[in-house]
Amino acid sequence: MEDNTLTQEIKPPDTSKGPVRWLRDNLFSTWYNTILTCLGLVFLFLFFKGFLTWVFTQANWRVIPANLQILMIGPFPIEQVWRIGIVFCTLLTLLGLSAGIWRGIVLQMAIAIVGVCLLLLLIPLDVVKEAENTSATLEFNLNIFYLIFIKRIWLLGGLVLLVGTFFIGRKKDGLKKWIIGGWILSFPWTMIMLHGFGENTISTTNWGGLLLTLLLAAVGIVACFPLGVLLALGRRSQLPAIRWVSTVYIETIRGVPLITILFMGSLLLPIFMPGDFQLDTVIRAMVALTLFSSAYMAENVRGGLQAVPSGQVEAAQAVGLSYSKTMIFIVLPQAIRAVIPAIVGQSIALLKDTSLVFIIGLIELMGIRKSILGNQDWTGLHAEVSIFIAVIYFVFSYSMSIVSQEIEEDLGVGNN
Amino acid sequence: MNENTTNDPIIICEDVHKWFDDFHVLKGITTTFKKGERAVICGPSGSGKSTFIRTINRLEEHQRGTIIVDGIELSNDLRNINLIRQEVGMVFQQFNLFPHLTNIKNITLGPIQVRKMSKKAAEEAALALLERMDIADQAYKYPSEVSGGQQQRVAIARALAMEPKIMLFDEPTSALDPEMISEVLDVMRELAHSGMTMLVVTHEMGFAREVADRVMFFDEGVVVEEAAPADFFDNPQHDRTKLFISQTLQH
Numbered sequence: 001m002e003d004n005t006l007t008q009e010i011k012p013p014d015t016s017k018g019p020v021r022w023l024r025d026n027l028f029s030t031w032y033n034t035i036l037t038c039l040g041l042v043f044l045f046l047f048f049k050g051f052l053t054w055v056f057t058q059a060n061w062r063v064i065p066a067n068l069q070i071l072m073i074g075p076f077p078i079e080q081v082w083r084i085g086i087v088f089c090t091l092l093t094l095l096g097l098s099a100g101i102w103r104g105i106v107l108q109m110a111i112a113i114v115g116v117c118l119l120l121l122l123i124p125l126d127v128v129k130e131a132e133n134t135s136a137t138l139e140f141n142l143n144i145f146y147l148i149f150i151k152r153i154w155l156l157g158g159l160v161l162l163v164g165t166f167f168i169g170r171k172k173d174g175l176k177k178w179i180i181g182g183w184i185l186s187f188p189w190t191m192i193m194l195h196g197f198g199e200n201t202i203s204t205t206n207w208g209g210l211l212l213t214l215l216l217a218a219v220g221i222v223a224c225f226p227l228g229v230l231l232a233l234g235r236r237s238q239l240p241a242i243r244w245v246s247t248v249y250i251e252t253i254r255g256v257p258l259i260t261i262l263f264m265g266s267l268l269l270p271i272f273m274p275g276d277f278q279l280d281t282v283i284r285a286m287v288a289l290t291l292f293s294s295a296y297m298a299e300n301v302r303g304g305l306q307a308v309p310s311g312q313v314e315a316a317q318a319v320g321l322s323y324s325k326t327m328i329f330i331v332l333p334q335a336i337r338a339v340i341p342a343i344v345g346q347s348i349a350l351l352k353d354t355s356l357v358f359i360i361g362l363i364e365l366m367g368i369r370k371s372i373l374g375n376q377d378w379t380g381l382h383a384e385v386s387i388f389i390a391v392i393y394f395v396f397s398y399s400m401s402i403v404s405q406e407i408e409e410d411l412g413v414g415n416n
Numbered sequence: 417m418n419e420n421t422t423n424d425p426i427i428i429c430e431d432v433h434k435w436f437d438d439f440h441v442l443k444g445i446t447t448t449f450k451k452g453e454r455a456v457i458c459g460p461s462g463s464g465k466s467t468f469i470r471t472i473n474r475l476e477e478h479q480r481g482t483i484i485v486d487g488i489e490l491s492n493d494l495r496n497i498n499l500i501r502q503e504v505g506m507v508f509q510q511f512n513l514f515p516h517l518t519n520i521k522n523i524t525l526g527p528i529q530v531r532k533m534s535k536k537a538a539e540e541a542a543l544a545l546l547e548r549m550d551i552a553d554q555a556y557k558y559p560s561e562v563s564g565g566q567q568q569r570v571a572i573a574r575a576l577a578m579e580p581k582i583m584l585f586d587e588p589t590s591a592l593d594p595e596m597i598s599e600v601l602d603v604m605r606e607l608a609h610s611g612m613t614m615l616v617v618t619h620e621m622g623f624a625r626e627v628a629d630r631v632m633f634f635d636e637g638v639v640v641e642e643a644a645p646a647d648f649f650d651n652p653q654h655d656r657t658k659l660f661i662s663q664t665l666q667h
Contacts, residue, residue, distance in 0.1 A: 314475050315512035315571075319526035319578060320502040329525060333516050411516075 054383075063381045064388050067372050071388070074208015074363055080200065084211060085154035087190045089161050094182050096162040100169020101176060108406040110166065112399040114159060119395060121155050187219070204282040208363040210392060212282070216364065217351040217396075220289035224350075225343075227290065228297025229336075233327065235302055246298070253295035258356055261288045266360040285357045293350050300342040304335030337411050344404035348397045365389050421452040421629060426486055426582060426613055427472060433480035434467055441467045442478065443637040451581075454614045456624035456645075459634030460660065465617045468634065469584045472615070473504040486581055502530060505575030509587040511567045513559035519570045520546070520555040523577045531578065538577070545573040549603055565596030569603055576607075583607065585616040621664055625649055633657050 017025065027037040064071075073084060092113070099110035169175065194215075196202050207215070234246030253261070265288035269279060279287075308331050316326040336343070355366040363371060369385050372378050378385075427449040434442040441464045449455055457465045470476040471483060474490055474497045483490045485500045514522050523542040527533040533541075546552045549569040554562045559570065568588060575583060585604065589597045601623050608614055608627045618624065624631050624645055631648040633641045633656075641648070641657045649665075652658045 309512075311508060311510055311512035312514065315506075315508065315514070315574075317475065318473055318501060318504075318506035318508075319574065320498055320530040321526065322498060325529050329529065330514055334514075337516065 059384050060381055061384060063372065063378045063384050067368075067378070067385075070209060070372065071365070071368050072209050073211045074368060075206045076208065076211065077202060077206065080196070080202055081154075083193050083196065083202070085157070087193045088154055089158045090189060090193075091186060092158040092162040093165050094179060094186060096165030097169040097172075097175060097179050098183075099162075100166040100171075101173060101179065103170075104410055105403075105407050107166075108410065109403050110162060112403045112406075114162065116395060116399055117155055117159055121152060121159075190215070204280050205361075207282060209368050210365055212357075212362060213351070213354050213364040214396075215282075216285055216289055216354040216357060217347075219286045220293050220350045220354070221347045223286075223290040224293035224297045227294035229301050229332065231294060231298035232301035232305060235298065236305060250295045250298050253292060254299070258288075258292050258353055259359055261292050262356060262360050264288075281360060281362060285360060285362055289350065289354065289357075292353075293346065296346050297343065300339045300346060301332075301335060303342065304337070304339035305331065307338045308334045340404055340408055340411075344400055348400055351396060351400070352393060365392065421450055424451045425449065426451045426453075427615075428484040429472075429481070430483075431481035432468070432471060432478045432483060434464075434471060434476060434478050441637050442471070444481070445639060446481075447632070447639065447642075449582075449613065449615065452611050452613055453629050454608050454627055455616070455630045455632060456628040457615065457617045457632045457634060458619065458621070458624065458660070458664075459640075463634040464637040465634040466586050469506075469586060469615050469617055472582075472584060473501050473506055475506075502578055503580055504582045504584060505578055505580035506584045507568070507571050507575055507586065507588045509590050511559070511564070511571045511591070513567055513571055513574070515559055518556050518558055519551075519562070522559065522570060523574045526574065526578045542573065542577055545576055546570070548606075549573050550599075563596060564592050565599045568592065568596075568600045572600075572603055572607070582613045582615070585614065585618065587617050587619070589618065589620060619664060621649070621661075633660065635660075 028034045069078065073081065076084070095106070095110050095113065099107040169179075194202065194207065195204065231246045231250055234242045235250060237243045237246070262285065265284045266281065269284060273279065312330055312334065313326060316330040321329065354364055357364055358367040358370070366389065369389055372385055373380075373382060425448045429445050429447050432442055432445040433440070443464075445468060457469065459465045467476055471478045471490075472485060478490070486503050488496050488500055490496065490500060513519075514525070517525065520539060520542050523545060524533075524535070524538040527538040527541065528535055543552060543555060546555050549572065551562070551566050551569055554566055554570070559567050562570070572588075588604070589600050592600060597620070601620060604614075604616070604623070605627055616623075616628075626645075628645050630642055631645050632639050633648070633654075635656050641652065641654050643653075648657075649661060652661055
């Protein structure tokens with residue numbers, strides 16, 4: 001009988017509480033906590049009352065639909081918007097195929113992007129009604145309708161392609177190499193598509209708004225990664241020359257503000273360039289952002305490298321793996337996985353840092369804000385435009401953050 | 417000498433010295449291991465025994481003397497080092513399995529990447545090895561999902577998958593819970609009977625007595641005494657050895 005009592009299952013004590021009990025324990029446990037809770041509630045009420053009143057009665061939101069086109073694509077000619085659409089569809093096709101083949105992390109990214117697209121799809125819908133009542137000219141209104149229609153077509157088309165290619169990708173495992181090649185080629189393809197050639201050329205000075213912001217951020221985030229990994233490995237190299245060069249590079253870049261690097265890119269670089277050779281401003285900004293970001297990426301990755309126990313390298317060497325294979329198959333996967341939060345944090349920072357390119361004359365989101373507010377019709381609407389732009393930044397930053405959490409869960413960080 | 421031992425030397429060490437900064441870890445080790453020989457290396461901690469077997473696949477660099485493994489001299493020539501590492505398998509005290517790869521991928525990585533074996537052939541070989549280690553059902557789990565004894569057997573399979581001529585064991589049972597030691601020793605015993613050349617650093621004196629052809633006793637960077645296990649345990653010559661044996665056998 002004693003055996004029974006020993007092995008009898010004992011349930012853990014019930015510590016869950018009802019909402020009333022929770023309120024009493026946490027918010028009204030003593031007289032001073034009660035006072036603090038009430039004061040807090042009053043403060044919250046006043047704040048939200050003021051804010052919501054402003055949002056719904058005082059704010060002039062017409063500024064957003066009226067300027068939606070310029071916010072999204074800047075001065076990019078509207079009749080050439082199909083170029084953006086094609087690029088968009090190409091990227092979503094690649095993403096759909098990759099998500100189908102690799103699933104896991106890529107699939108989660110795809111889902112996040114579908115979410116953002118659906119959001120973008122919904123925003124202009126509310127805008128249509130408002131736009132009808134604006135005091136802007138008829139022609140301008142038509143323009144907006146046209147834009148929204150086009151945008152929805154491309155957005156919808158992109159989404160359909162993404163979902164369709166996902167199912168194709170699921171069945172075609174042999175496409176891996178082609179898709180990796182496709183991703184590498186997607187960058188020049190994007191640049192050529194957007195730029196065009198011959199008489200239809202669209203100068204990069206006409207690239208702007210969210211389009212430019214995303215382009216700069218994407219190139220910066222993707223390109224700084226390999227460079228950062230190489231620098232991190234370089235800083236830990238046994239060879240003094242490589243170690244020295246990497247360290248000097250990282251410390252110099254980290255010691256200088258991004259604005260300075262952008263300035264140097266736009267003012268000093270042309271001086272060193274031979275003769276008539278002119279590097280495009282957008283390319284210069286991309287190079288500057290990549291160089292800047294790679295120094296921080298290197299330090300993030302180095303942190304991860306230090307977290308990999310030396311026994312891992314020894315075991316890999318004992319099996320006969322060369323240095324590069326040890327790094328690629330054993331050390332880097334573990335190192336990068338340990339620093340995903342830092343890497344994503346830096347990517348988010350870079351997305352917002354792109355707003356500094358106004359210093360070299362590019363008009364991304366924040367630049368557009370300035371030019372909208374410079375327009376007589378919209379003077380004084382700082383808050384409305386800023387809030388809208390803040391929401392855009394937030395949507396992209398937060399989706400990156402969600403993807404990073406999903407990746408961590410997927411890789412079982414801390415488990416395996 | 418066991419039935420597999422030949423007279424061909426496979427590891428030749430001549431006056432091997434090693435310093436960690438100013439600390440003289442190995443003070444002139446000269447010895448020869450024959451093909452098929454099973455040597456157990458014991459000694460107090462800090463005696464240089466682990467460092468010594470780690471010089472044989474160049475995880476530690478020796479600073480004086482020569483080491484010749486399977487006819488290739490260990491030097492700074494990276495090609496030689498990689499050639500030797502392919503012929504010398506190693507099992508670590510802390511297992512050092514790759515935590516981000518499943519057990520079977522831990523085993524197939526070397527054959528696929530170094531020996532250029534096809535994925536299919538490597539997986540078949542790996543499954544056969546896991547079968548031999550009696551853990552075929554753990555193939556597709558991650559190392560963190562299996563017990564310490566099973567992890568160490570996966571590590572042994574990983575080393576064997578490269579079809580090495582020599583196996584080095586660096587205290588393979590020291591990090592294990594007592595009830596898991598025997599399952600690892602069983603595998604090592606089986607391996608010994610298959611004719612593998614083995615250098616084993618261990619405190620398992622029962623294993624040494626049963627399996628070894630030769631027991632080497634290290635202290636303060638020198639080989640104090642080496643003998644067949646019967647002589648070593650029953651008739652030790654040096655006072656230091658006598659003390660060590662009496663201390664370890666008490667347990």
